[in-house]
Amino acid sequence: MAQIVIGTAGHIDHGKTSLVKSLTGTETDSLNEEKKRGMTIDLGFAYLNNTITIIDVPGHEKFIKNMTAGAANIHYGLIVVAADDGIMPQTVEHLNILNILGIKGVWVAITKIDIVKDNEWIDLIELEINEYLLRYNFEIFSCNRINNLSGQGVNKLKNSIMSFATDKEMDKPLQYFRMNVDRSFIKKGFGTIVTGTVAHGKAKIGDSIEVLPNSIHTKIRGIQTHGRDTQLISKGDRAAVNLLNVKLNELYRGIVISTPRAIKNTKQIIAKITMINETNWVLKNQQRLRLHFGTDEVLARVTIKNQKKFKKGDNGNIIFTLESKIPVCLEDKFVIRSYSPMNTIAGGTVLITDVNSYYDNLIDEIPMNPKDRFIFLLESNWEEPISSKRWQKIFLTNHYKIEEWCKEFKIQRSASDILFTSKNVQKGKQKTISFLKKFHSKNSLRIGCSLETISSSIGWHQDFLKIVLNGLIEEKKIEMVNDFYSIFSSNKEPLTKLQTEQIKYTENFIKKSGLTPVEMNAIQKTKKYKPSQLLEVINFLKFKDKIEDLGNNFFIHKNYFIILLDSLKKYFDHSIELTISDFKALSGLTRKTAIPLLEFLDKKEYTIRKDNIRIVGKNLND
Template identity: 35%
Template sequence: MRENHIVVGTAGHIDHGKSALIKALTGVDPDRLKEEKERGMTTDLGFVFYGDDVTIIDVPGHEKFVRHMVAGASTIDFVMFVIAADDGIMPQTIEHLEVLKLLAIKKGVVVITKKDLVKDDWLQIVIDEVKKLMYDTFLQDAPIIPVSSITKEGIDELKKVLDELITQTAAKKDRGIFRLCIDRCFTIKGFGTVVAGTVLSGKIKIGDTLELLPNKKKVKVRGIEVHNKKVTEVGTGFRSAINLVGTEKEEIKRGDVLAQPGYYKPSTFLNASLYLLKSAGKPLKNLTRLRIHLGTKEILGRIVLLDKKTLAPGQKAMAQFRLETPAVCDINDRYVVRTYSPQATIGGGVIIEPKATKAKGFDEKLIEHLQKVEAGDPGVMVEENLATNFELPRKVDEIAYDLNLPLPKVSEVIKQLLNNKKVLCIDEKRGLYYSQKNSEKLKNNIINILKEYHKNNPINTGIPQLELLKNISKGFDKSLLNYTLEKMSREKSVKLTDDNKMRLFDFKVVLDKNMDEIVKRLEEMFLVAEYKPPNYDAVLSQRLGDEKLVKKAYRYVLDTGILIFVGESIVIHKKMVEQAKEKLIQFLKSNKEIRISQFRDLLGASRKYVLPLLIYFDTHNVTIKRGDVRILGQKYR
């Protein structure tokens, strides 16, 4: 078995002989239903194996069932584009080619069927028309092989071309997280429910637990078949039938997704890029109702154009789809849109954000973000995910869930971004990461807030941290703020004051003449009072100046530490506090312990003032309380 299973799609107008061609190539008729054989048309996807590890999908050509073509084409490696020699190019021929371009199919072969029904000169005319049609498309240089499925003429040559294309096909890119879009569901007697589809990413084995979406139902893998052979595991690119335990056939619909639990989330908002085909005929208006073909599902929804009022044919736009039923998809998934009625393919594009939130048009930040993420580079995706979370640092598992990326891949990208200094680890223990750009933005915000605060409060030494937090944002993470302030403090752009306030590092309070005079009077008042200081009301009653200025001056002397709040509404001049501290230390060095009454006598003050002062010294580790006495703190022994 090849490491990578090859999926070959067929496309082209109805009744141009796709199913007959596949039978001629493989000996197997892809038409499964009796009704299909009677009508001579394939109404659902037929799957036929070509060689050991190659599936040929018979994609229907009937206009009514274009959604089936998208379901098959979304997983193919290359295409056999079929055009009948007797009919030539038909309307659905052109539409199918447009769809394949929208689905970013890169290579293929053009097969002219029914060559036995036409003369050579007519066949050459058809070939020339086909070359014109394929000009400037992915099939421009593709081989054109005329064949007859009846006489088998040209079939061997076609097989050689197919074998060459198969050999040239590289392994599908694997995102590492298992996902399969279900296109068939049936029951086998004695085994139960079986789902079929192509594995889009990841790998599973028998016994694994998976999740059925959008129902979010957990199921277990009982058995796996690939190419009608039982296997124990299956990976990206393989056409697979998976026997499930824990669900019934009736609970599963075509278009549902079988996935690794914990990554994919049903969403009714999808952000995407959209290209409107030149053949669309008229501009696409905002909020137009459309049919969105995504994976194996058709969903109705309305389009919100994010960067244009209307989208002209041949133009590209950023858009949001607001769906009527939830979709489960991934970043970089291709999709096709059709008009609601009458149905016609008008465009398609790439899913950029499969778990979007409701957006409005002309949001410049969102548009710029989507343009960056559109390329699908994991480094850019992780960096942008962090950048869009300004208020909160993020964990690796949160980023992995948002982006549908494996944890090891996100961890690897985070390491690279750390080395490139594009990401900061703000809490190694909790594994919290933050965007470097956002960090600079946050620091600038803090500096601007402090500048404004100093301007409006010129004699305040700084802003309380809680007030600073409120000014930045209500939803801001506290650990992030602490990290940022500590970093800014180390960088000497801000400084934390002794009373837990934040100021600009080079900020200094400059007092005007009136304020300076009031401050001096306050100092003198508390120095004279020694250990019997006045309370706040008593200070105001002294009429040291304009009451508003006195209040500001009082706050200033407290903020600057000229006066010290020792507790119980008692404020003492810092010189008196230092003096009391020295007396206390000297006493304890001589006497080992001191009682409240002894400290009272030492200072010549009443218990009302002495007790709060002793408690203040306890909290600053000058003394240690033991019962009714205090001893000297370790630092001062």
């Protein structure tokens, strides 16, 4: 049977704390100031049984921050309305907060029925409550009339809650553990302890844990749930977690404990917001606001791109720039309150956590539905494709859900599991063609670009780039020669007159030298080349297989090199060994020019050196 956490909601002095005590026997007002003032200031915690926790939240408007922290860790609401008052301002604000945080089901307790003797009046109060809750689409599990002094109606409410909890099963937990912390303290003999409700995943004793936003890495030393030791906690469990070697001042309400590296800190988000119907606040660009994420509060500035202001009932996508980094996930719901005076004005759902300028003109197009947003993000961030495993982390979902979306949208994947769409590939092809055209216009004599050059220049994952390049080769838009990619020959710009002259001059200069290796500097001295121009001409001749590069900036013409190889073949037909003197006689070269050429022949395995002689190499007869 799953654990459930219920949070009270209602106006100050409507009897929330008294009702919790009637249900559980626990006095949740534990602070001296709370007892002295007769009001709840901070969160109180009580257990109805081994699987049901009730969080008592403050009703006074000054302590809404604490109420929101408590509401972030609940599954259902217990709406408390006094029969003599009916629905009051803080009742409405609490209902809005529950609605914003995605709470769907509630129990209703109409308290102080001992003060109101008129049953028809109580009937009207109940009708008003039901009508109000229906506006928010809350499911009402039961509506109960309560006298906290005599206990009238308490057992009926208690039985309703326990019966519901018996049948309730939590959704299958996600892979990544996450818990919003609402309390921290030191227990003698154990150390630092944090409490909260598990939002996602599972954790057990001995697991490594990251404390965010401060990125403190620790381990779970012990776990309790409902006052009992346990080895494992999972989604929905109310838990106290003993952390190893962490100081108390590093653990406070608002932090998150999670699977290491599963959740990233961020300072900017895009969110879908909805202004509540009861607010008179007008949300304008660059206003400073209070955002309540989980049990934390963070100040932020709002950027509204395509709409000047938001009024009651309005909704849309906007950017929040946070004043401090916090751990945020997609789909996180949060409460938006005005900076001063502090009123709840809207609710939000996180759509994007990695915000960049690309979204500036697309902000209104970002879908609310996670599945549609997945394909939107996949196609929007096409230049930075990521693996399905990374998508699981971004959406805090499992492998099966991502695979389901991939199948529906016909997503393609690389050998290393990088995901992309046909639109991504098409955009990649267009950018690659544009890049290569610019490259050739600036380097018209160069063969093309290596995979590494294109990848570093464009900044894509090589797996994705290879798919794009192979597609362009199949379409005969580009070609690959000697591991270099270039625009298909028929689509290239013709050489200029100057380039043609430089190529002809350089080839003839090398050709005239016969088998004597020509140094690059020698060419440059005879004709006023820029070094970069000569290098391009040399590379062009190498690509066209007109010259042979001997290394160290020495070259011979290909025709003479072929003649030399033919001469060597004939020589080895009747001789086993080749001395330096033999090679000098064969080639007509001096020792100074023969040695570099012999070393090149050794390197290419046309010959094999043994002491001061050469024998035939494996490549000579190929």
